Amino acid sequence: MPDVASGLGAGSGQAVLARRPAGGVLGRALALLPPGTVAVGAGLAVLGAGSYAHLAVAGHSLPVAAMAQMSVLWSVVYLLGLGVFFPVEQELTRLVAARTAAGQGAAPVVRRGAAAAAALLAGVLLIMAVATGPLAGRLFDGHTELVPVAGAAALALAVTSVSRGTLAGLGRFDVYGRQLATDGGLRVIFAVGLGAAGIRSAAAFGLILAAAPLLAVAGTARPLLAGLRGGPELPWRDVRGRLALLLTTMLLAQVVISAAVLDIRVLSPGQPAVVGALLAAVVLARIPLFAFTPVQTALLPGLCGAQTVGDRARFRLLMGRACAAVLVLGLTGGIVLTVAGPWLIRVLFGARAALPAAGFAWLGAGVLAYLLALVLGQGAQAQSLHAGQVLAWLAGVAVLAAVTLGPGSALTRVTVAFAAGSATVALVLAAVLLIRRADPA
Numbered sequence: 001m002p003d004v005a006s007g008l009g010a011g012s013g014q015a016v017l018a019r020r021p022a023g024g025v026l027g028r029a030l031a032l033l034p035p036g037t038v039a040v041g042a043g044l045a046v047l048g049a050g051s052y053a054h055l056a057v058a059g060h061s062l063p064v065a066a067m068a069q070m071s072v073l074w075s076v077v078y079l080l081g082l083g084v085f086f087p088v089e090q091e092l093t094r095l096v097a098a099r100t101a102a103g104q105g106a107a108p109v110v111r112r113g114a115a116a117a118a119a120l121l122a123g124v125l126l127i128m129a130v131a132t133g134p135l136a137g138r139l140f141d142g143h144t145e146l147v148p149v150a151g152a153a154a155l156a157l158a159v160t161s162v163s164r165g166t167l168a169g170l171g172r173f174d175v176y177g178r179q180l181a182t183d184g185g186l187r188v189i190f191a192v193g194l195g196a197a198g199i200r201s202a203a204a205f206g207l208i209l210a211a212a213p214l215l216a217v218a219g220t221a222r223p224l225l226a227g228l229r230g231g232p233e234l235p236w237r238d239v240r241g242r243l244a245l246l247l248t249t250m251l252l253a254q255v256v257i258s259a260a261v262l263d264i265r266v267l268s269p270g271q272p273a274v275v276g277a278l279l280a281a282v283v284l285a286r287i288p289l290f291a292f293t294p295v296q297t298a299l300l301p302g303l304c305g306a307q308t309v310g311d312r313a314r315f316r317l318l319m320g321r322a323c324a325a326v327l328v329l330g331l332t333g334g335i336v337l338t339v340a341g342p343w344l345i346r347v348l349f350g351a352r353a354a355l356p357a358a359g360f361a362w363l364g365a366g367v368l369a370y371l372l373a374l375v376l377g378q379g380a381q382a383q384s385l386h387a388g389q390v391l392a393w394l395a396g397v398a399v400l401a402a403v404t405l406g407p408g409s410a411l412t413r414v415t416v417a418f419a420a421g422s423a424t425v426a427l428v429l430a431a432v433l434l435i436r437r438a439d440p441a
Helices: 007-018 024-031 037-061 064-101 107-130 132-139 146-170 173-196 202-219 221-226 237-267 272-285 287-308 312-349 357-382 386-404 410-438
Strands: none
Touching: 037 064, 037 173, 037 202, 037 272, 037 287, 037 312, 064 107, 064 132, 064 146, 064 202, 064 237, 064 272, 107 132, 107 146, 107 237, 132 146, 132 237, 146 173, 146 202, 146 221, 173 202, 202 221, 237 272, 237 357, 237 386, 237 410, 272 287, 272 312, 272 357, 272 410, 287 312, 287 357, 312 357, 357 386, 357 410, 386 410
16 A cells, blocks of 8 residues: 555656546546556456356355355355455555665565564464464364464465565566466366365365465566565565554454454354355456456555645545445446345355345445445555545444444345445545545645
């Protein structure tokens, strides 16, 4: 999350501002995208398709209880990926890009990023080792073999965070996109192979979450290493503070987006089919998040550039366009999800339980609010309002917890809680931005 003083935030943002529309709506939209966005978007599309294929084959291959375990494992890995290790990728991208813009070698920065990722991984693995029994009993029906599978996936997340952060900072978006596409393709190959072989083990399907990304990183290691040069050492004080704020924000954000499946597992321990069906619904509901990612990649540099040159009108224009885009995307996705969701989870994921249309509607509303929160959060980041971000996500988690622990059926509570928590985050962030606008100093 670059600040206005960094090479990535200021340089890239000014470059975006300096472009002129090529003509028409499409030309103006493309003019806002930094180089490499299309490559990353294409790779992300393949990875997203591979993830859906992975879950779809697992849903049709595994027994109900095993699919419930796989559902919880997938949610835990998703939470670790974006909540713990994605901040490392973001900070590494910012620091490597700043070194590159200054003509300095980034190897010392990458070493610091790798050390930070290793420290986080060690903490995660230590918790898993100490609490293997309780974790297996609470989340995986006592299947202790799924805990080391989650640990292997955490290792893959740590490695990919360093690799992708470095590639993005070096501007090697072609290689970044190729790594994403390779990861997605391998997930399809491995899942189809397990399904064709008649494998009915949640652990086997879960290991795909580790094997595919690690092999993809290995396949793109050569261009990454070729782009590294020696340079000035990076003091730890330049890493710790911002990374701590990023970790807090992203971990809270992933609690909000991932809590529904984990909560239903705890609140409805005797209904594994419901857990699997809810995971399928959540996966479908998140499609707009995947679709918005390439736009999100382009938004922050533009906002930082506008902030750097003091162009408040441009800043508001970019924020307005992004909010309009997510409203269209979120509303469209929510309507399709509500109408076709009950049928899609049966056909695509082999769901063994039916979910009411209201549940899909709440999930759609939650994703729309979550998208708005992401856009508003980038506005806060561009203005260095990181404490405000943490406050907003804390408020969202508090509301989510209150609704989850309230009255009503478990399924209704977890879906409404997601929508309410996401809406709270968006509202608090909007208030933070309005207060900053009234008092820019």
